[in-house]
Amino acid sequence: MPYRPPLIAHEYFVADPPELPVRSHGEGGLSALTAAEPVAADEAGVTLKASTSAGETLVVQVGVAGEGVIRVRLGQDADARTRSARAISMVTPGTFAGARVESLAAPGGDALTAEVAGGGGVLRAGADGGVPGAVVVDAGSLRAEITLSPWHLRFTDASGATVLEQDPGHTDISGRLRTLPFGRSLAGGEVAGYHESFSAPADEAFTGFGESFTPLDKRGQRPVMWNFDAFGAESQRAYKNVPFYLSSRGYGVLVDSGTPVEFDVCQSTHSCVQIVVPDDLIDYYVIAGPTPPEVLDRFDRLTCRPLLPPKWAFGTWISSGFFVDTQERVTNRARTIRERGIPCDVLHLDTYWQTDGHWSDLRWDEANFPDPAGMLAELEEMGFKVCLWMNPYISHRSPAFPAAAEAGYFLRRPDGEVYVADCWHGSYPACGIVDFTNPEAVEWFRGLLRPLLEQGVQVFKTDFAEGVPHDAVAANGMTGTELHNVYTLLFNDVVSEVTREVAGHGMVWARSSFLGGQRHSAQWSGDTYTSYPAMGSTLRGGLAHGLSGIPFWSHDAGGFTGRPTDDLYVRWTQFGAFSPLLRLHGTTSREPWEFPEVEAEAVAALKLRYRLMPYLYTAAVEAARTGAPMMRALCVDHPDDPVAWQADLEYLLGRDLLVAPMTSPDGVRRVYLPAGDWVDHWTGEVHAGGRYVTVRTPLDRIPLFVRHGALIPVLTEPGDAVGDGPFGEITLVGYGTATGTAVIADVDGSTTVTVTEDGVRVDGPARIAGVERAGGR
Numbered sequence: 001m002p003y004r005p006p007l008i009a010h011e012y013f014v015a016d017p018p019e020l021p022v023r024s025h026g027e028g029g030l031s032a033l034t035a036a037e038p039v040a041a042d043e044a045g046v047t048l049k050a051s052t053s054a055g056e057t058l059v060v061q062v063g064v065a066g067e068g069v070i071r072v073r074l075g076q077d078a079d080a081r082t083r084s085a086r087a088i089s090m091v092t093p094g095t096f097a098g099a100r101v102e103s104l105a106a107p108g109g110d111a112l113t114a115e116v117a118g119g120g121g122v123l124r125a126g127a128d129g130g131v132p133g134a135v136v137v138d139a140g141s142l143r144a145e146i147t148l149s150p151w152h153l154r155f156t157d158a159s160g161a162t163v164l165e166q167d168p169g170h171t172d173i174s175g176r177l178r179t180l181p182f183g184r185s186l187a188g189g190e191v192a193g194y195h196e197s198f199s200a201p202a203d204e205a206f207t208g209f210g211e212s213f214t215p216l217d218k219r220g221q222r223p224v225m226w227n228f229d230a231f232g233a234e235s236q237r238a239y240k241n242v243p244f245y246l247s248s249r250g251y252g253v254l255v256d257s258g259t260p261v262e263f264d265v266c267q268s269t270h271s272c273v274q275i276v277v278p279d280d281l282i283d284y285y286v287i288a289g290p291t292p293p294e295v296l297d298r299f300d301r302l303t304c305r306p307l308l309p310p311k312w313a314f315g316t317w318i319s320s321g322f323f324v325d326t327q328e329r330v331t332n333r334a335r336t337i338r339e340r341g342i343p344c345d346v347l348h349l350d351t352y353w354q355t356d357g358h359w360s361d362l363r364w365d366e367a368n369f370p371d372p373a374g375m376l377a378e379l380e381e382m383g384f385k386v387c388l389w390m391n392p393y394i395s396h397r398s399p400a401f402p403a404a405a406e407a408g409y410f411l412r413r414p415d416g417e418v419y420v421a422d423c424w425h426g427s428y429p430a431c432g433i434v435d436f437t438n439p440e441a442v443e444w445f446r447g448l449l450r451p452l453l454e455q456g457v458q459v460f461k462t463d464f465a466e467g468v469p470h471d472a473v474a475a476n477g478m479t480g481t482e483l484h485n486v487y488t489l490l491f492n493d494v495v496s497e498v499t500r501e502v503a504g505h506g507m508v509w510a511r512s513s514f515l516g517g518q519r520h521s522a523q524w525s526g527d528t529y530t531s532y533p534a535m536g537s538t539l540r541g542g543l544a545h546g547l548s549g550i551p552f553w554s555h556d557a558g559g560f561t562g563r564p565t566d567d568l569y570v571r572w573t574q575f576g577a578f579s580p581l582l583r584l585h586g587t588t589s590r591e592p593w594e595f596p597e598v599e600a601e602a603v604a605a606l607k608l609r610y611r612l613m614p615y616l617y618t619a620a621v622e623a624a625r626t627g628a629p630m631m632r633a634l635c636v637d638h639p640d641d642p643v644a645w646q647a648d649l650e651y652l653l654g655r656d657l658l659v660a661p662m663t664s665p666d667g668v669r670r671v672y673l674p675a676g677d678w679v680d681h682w683t684g685e686v687h688a689g690g691r692y693v694t695v696r697t698p699l700d701r702i703p704l705f706v707r708h709g710a711l712i713p714v715l716t717e718p719g720d721a722v723g724d725g726p727f728g729e730i731t732l733v734g735y736g737t738a739t740g741t742a743v744i745a746d747v748d749g750s751t752t753v754t755v756t757e758d759g760v761r762v763d764g765p766a767r768i769a770g771v772e773r774a775g776g777r
C-alpha cells in the first residue's frame with residue numbers, strides 16, 4: 001500500500017492507482033528491445049519487427065503524425081489499442097495531412113515503397129537516409145533516426161542536432177539496470193506495463209503534466225497520471241492530469257493512455273526521464289517546438305483546439321456559497337450587486353438549488369425555489385447569466401435513483417449490484433455513479449439537463465468525477481481502473497453537448513479533466529484552502545495546466561475552505577481579476593459586502609478587470625486559436641531564459657501584462673522581470689528586465705507591470721456586465737509610447753489599430769476613442 005501519514009484524510013471509496021509489481025531478487029520478466037527489422041511501410045509510417053532481450057517478438061511502429069510530430073508505438077501486435085480507447089479517443093491522429101512514404105529499405109534487403117497523397121513527411125533508409133543500418137522518419141522540423149541493431153531511437157531537428165534520444169541504459173557495478181529500457185515488463189506471466197526512458201541533460205527543465213500544484217519545474221518529481229479528489233491545492237494529488245510535458249530543450253512528449261502512467265522525471269536518477277505505462281502498449285508522440293507556443297500549437301492539432309468560452313464568461317462569477325440558498329436570496333443578491341456597482345455577469349448557485357440529501361438528481365428544491373423560470377427571466381433582465389452546480393453522482397435517497405438503478409444507468413460491482421459509493425467521504429448520503437459508457441444512460445442524463453437549460457440556465461458547474469472505484473464495472477466492460485481517468489471526459493462531453501444544443505455554446509465549469517479536456521472550455525482549481533501558501537500553489541497549478549494545453553482556467557477567489565482574512569480576500573480577488581476567468585466562491589460567503597472593511601479594494605480589482613476587457617478577450621481569442629495559454633508562465637515568451645522555467649509565482653496575462661500576485665501578508669515580494677523594459681502600471685516607473693526587483697504594494701494594488709511599448713486596449717466607460725454584444729468605445733493606452741499597432745478581437749470580428757505621429761488608422765469594426773500615454777521614457 002502507498003504510504004500515508006497517520007491521521008491524514010484520504011478517499012475511502014476510490015482506490016489509489018494500482019501498484020506496479022516489484023520483481024523479486026533474481027526474477028526475470030523485464031525485456032528490452034535489442035534489434036529490429038522493417039517489414040512494412042504505408043501512409044502511417046514504418047512497421048518493424050523487434051527482438052527483445054527476453055527472446056520475445058514485438059511490433060514497433062514509427063510514423064509521421066504531422067509536420068513536426070512523430071508517433072511511436074510498441075506492443076504485442078500492430079492492432080493493439082489502449083484500454084481507454086473503448087471509452088473515448090483522446091488523441092486523434094490523422095488531422096494532419098498524410099505522410100508521404102518515398103522509400104524504405106532494410107539493410108541488405110529490398111526497398112519497400114508506398115505513395116500516399118498529402119505530403120506530411122518522408123521515410124527513408126540505408127544509403128538513401130545517409131545513416132547505414134538505420135531508418136529515418138522525417139517530419140520536417142523533427143526527424144526520428146532508428147538504429148536497427150543494436151536498437152536505438154534518436155530525435156533530431158532538421159539540421160541533425162539531437163533534440164531527444166532514448167536513454168542507453170545504465171547498470172551499476174553488479175550489472176543491474178538502473179533505468180527502464182524501451183520494452184516491457186511481465187509479472188506472473190502477464191504484461192505489467194510498457195516503458196520508455198529518455199536521456200536528460202543536467203540543465204533541462206520539464207513542466208506540464210496537467211494541473212500540478214507542485215513547483216513548475218517538475219525535475220526531481222514523479223507525477224502519476226491518476227485523477228484524485230485533491231482535498232486542496234497543496235500536494236501532488238491532482239484533479240486534472242494530462243500525460244504530456246514540455247521541455248526547456250524545445251520539444252514536448254505526449255503519452256496516449258488513460259491508465260495511471262508514471263513519469264519519473266529525473267527522480268530515481270538525475271540523468272533520465274522514465275515513463276511507465278501500465279497498458280496493453282505504449283503509444284507516445286514527440287512534438288517539435290522549438291518554442292512552447294509551437295509545441296502547444298502542434299499538441300492542439302493532435303488533440304483539439306481549446307473551446308473559446310462565450311464572451312460573458314470573462315466577467316465576474318459570484319457564488320451563493322456552500323449553504324442553503326433560496327429564490328429570494330438569489331434575487332436579493334442580484335439586486336445588491338447592481339445597486340453597489342459591482343461588475344458581475346454570472347450568478348452561480350451551488351449545491352443547495354437542489355433538495356438537501358438528494359444531490360445530484362438535477363431538480364429544483366420546490367420549497368426554496370417555487371418559480372425558477374420566473375427567477376431566471378428576472379435575472380436575465382438584470383443582465384445576469386446563471387450557472388448551476390451538479391455532479392455525476394445521484395444519492396440513493398433521491399426519487400430518481402430507483403428507476404435509474406433498475407434501468408442500468410449506474411456503474412455496477414463485479415457481482416452485478418449497483419455500485420453505491422461514499423462519494424462525499426461520509427458528509428452526505430452514498431450515491432450511484434452514472435455510467436456514461438451506456439448510451440441509454442447518456443440520453444437519460446441529457447434529459448435531466450435539457451429542461452433546466454430550456455428554462456434559462458446558461459451553464460453547469462460539473463463538480464467531482466475524479467472518483468471511479470477500481471472494482472467498478474461499466475456497461476462497455478471497462479473496469480474502474482481503465483475508466484477512472486477518462487470518466488471525466490465522458491461526463492463533461494455529455495454536459496457540453498446538451499449545453500451547446502440548447503444554449504448555443506459548449507462551455508462547462510469543470511473540476512476534473514484529462515487529456516483533451518480543453519474541448520470543454522473552462523476548468524477551476526478545486527477546493528483550495530484559505531491561506532497565502534494555498535494561493536501560491538493554486539497559481540502554480542494554473543501555470544502548469546496552461547502549459548498542458550488548457551488556456552481557460554480559474555480558481556475560487558478567496559480560497560474555498562474556511563473564511564479568508566480581509567487582506568487575503570483582497571489579494572486573492574486581485575489574483576482572480578488577473579486570471580483567465582474569475583469566480584468568487586467558498587464554503588462561506590465571498591460576496592464583497594460581507595468584507596465591509598475591504599469591499600472597496602476588492603471591487604476596485606473587479607472594475608480594473610472590466611476596464612481591461614478588450615485586452616483580455618483579445619488574449620482569449622488568441623489562446624483558442626493557438627493553444628498558448630492566456631496565463632503564460634514566463635517560459636512561454638522567454639524559453640531561452642533559465643529563470644523563466646523556475647519563476648512560478650508570476651506570469652504574463654496575454655503578451656503584455658506581467659502579474660505577480662501578492663502571496664504573503666506583508667505586502668512585499670520579489671518579482672523577476674524578463675528581458676526588455678517594463679513599466680510599473682501604478683507608478684509609471686520603467687524597470688530594466690533580466691533581473692529581480694523588490695516591490696511593496698498597498699492592499700489596493702497588485703504588482704502589475706506592462707511591457708514597454710505596448711498599446712493596451714481598454715474600455716473608455718466600463719459597464720457592470722460584459723454581456724454578449726460588441727464592446728463600446730475603446731481607448732488605447734500606450735505604455736512608454738504613443739505609437740504602435742494593436743489588434744482587438746471582438747464578437748463581430750477583429751480590428752487592427754495603427755497609431756502614428758500623423759494619427760490613428762482603424763481597420764475593423766471597433767470604435768476607438770483615442771490614445772492615452774502612461775508612464776515610460
